[in-house]
Amino acid sequence: MTPEEQEEFIRRRKARNVVIGLLLMGFVILFYAITIVRMGD
Amino acid sequence: MTAAPTATPLPAEWRDFFALTKPRVMSLVVFTGLAGLLAAPGAIHPVLGFTAILCIAMGAGGAAALNQWWESEIDGKMKRTAKRPLPAGRMRRDDARDFGMILSGTSVFIMLVAIHWLAAVVLALSIFYYAVVYTMWLKPRTPQNIVIGGGAGAFPPLIGWIAVTGEITLMPVLLFTIIFIWTPPHFWALALFVKTDYAEAGIPMMPVVRGEKSTRRQVLAYSVVLFAVSLLPWLLDGTGLIYGISALVLSGLFVALSVPVGLRTTQPEDTMKPEKRLFAWSVIYLFALFTALVADRMVLS
Numbered sequence: 001m002t003p004e005e006q007e008e009f010i011r012r013r014k015a016r017n018v019v020i021g022l023l024l025m026g027f028v029i030l031f032y033a034i035t036i037v038r039m040g041d
Numbered sequence: 042m043t044a045a046p047t048a049t050p051l052p053a054e055w056r057d058f059f060a061l062t063k064p065r066v067m068s069l070v071v072f073t074g075l076a077g078l079l080a081a082p083g084a085i086h087p088v089l090g091f092t093a094i095l096c097i098a099m100g101a102g103g104a105a106a107l108n109q110w111w112e113s114e115i116d117g118k119m120k121r122t123a124k125r126p127l128p129a130g131r132m133r134r135d136d137a138r139d140f141g142m143i144l145s146g147t148s149v150f151i152m153l154v155a156i157h158w159l160a161a162v163v164l165a166l167s168i169f170y171y172a173v174v175y176t177m178w179l180k181p182r183t184p185q186n187i188v189i190g191g192g193a194g195a196f197p198p199l200i201g202w203i204a205v206t207g208e209i210t211l212m213p214v215l216l217f218t219i220i221f222i223w224t225p226p227h228f229w230a231l232a233l234f235v236k237t238d239y240a241e242a243g244i245p246m247m248p249v250v251r252g253e254k255s256t257r258r259q260v261l262a263y264s265v266v267l268f269a270v271s272l273l274p275w276l277l278d279g280t281g282l283i284y285g286i287s288a289l290v291l292s293g294l295f296v297a298l299s300v301p302v303g304l305r306t307t308q309p310e311d312t313m314k315p316e317k318r319l320f321a322w323s324v325i326y327l328f329a330l331f332t333a334l335v336a337d338r339m340v341l342s
Binding site for chain 2: 005008009012013015016019033034037038
């Protein structure tokens with residue numbers, strides 16, 4: 001891998017990890033909300 | 042550097058995974074799913090309503106990813122689809138398959154635990170129908186593929202409705218039927234004026250297989266049937282006058298625009314204006330009809 005490729009590799013991996021992290025956080029919040037709502041049923 | 046460029050492939054961009062879900066198709070899926078959910082009798086908590094729509098969207102995205110995993114070779118042969126992540130070589134095929142499986146599985150699982158078992162069953166069925174029955178089995182085999190594919194697009198309002206009521210009744214089945222009948226004239230109008238390379242890719246599209254004349258007749262025939270079917274929710278007392286009159290006007294225009302498409306033939310140097318008009322109207326039509334359905338329900342309750 002050239003240094004440029006290396007840089008691109010790290011950039012893409014980081015962007016993907018950020019997106020996955022945000023998605024997981026979103027699901028945590030969603031499941032919390034679902035649980036609260038369904039407990040009231 | 043002697044290593045081949047494929048030896049250390051770069052990880053795919055997250056945007057390419059997003060593109061795999063066909064976001065533009067998804068917007069229509071979200072709209073019709075939401076309309077079914079809002080038009081259903083009864084109430085659903087906003088959080089659960091949001092979850093149901095999210096599941097429908099994720100299921101559609103997963104099915105779209107599986108569709109592109111299966112069709113990557115065909116997509117590469119057609120200009121319109123050659124730039125998709127797989128044929129353009131920006132992603133590994135297996136990654137697209139896994140992504141599609143995970144999205145599909147997650148959507149069904151969340152629907153099951155958070156909403157209703159029947160909604161989860163129908164969602165799973167719709168994904169299977171699109172990814173396996175349509176994409177893998179019938180699309181490459183029959184010029185009726187668009188009719189069959191219309192079935193896949195017709196599921197969202199049905200699932201949205203079931204998420205609220207927990208049962209399948211006549212009304213959500215009618216909503217399913219409306220989109221099912223709407224799809225062929227919508228798509229064939231487009232196929233008449235867009236010269237695609239489906240033939241080269243080995244997909245038997247109606248205008249290529251049965252000829253233009255037959256396709257035009259079928260567009261007209263389907264739009265007449267659509268006129269009748271779109272009025273059924275009103276005639277069978279499932280909706281009020283707002284929907285009834287809207288359906289009458291919207292579907293009447295649909296038929297009126299289909300008549301010139303159905304009866305004429307393409308001339309040399311044809312601008313295909315009637316076909317373009319019908320296609321543009323077909324998109325507005327679906328949005329307007331389902332908006333009228335929801336408005337009708339809001340006023341009634």
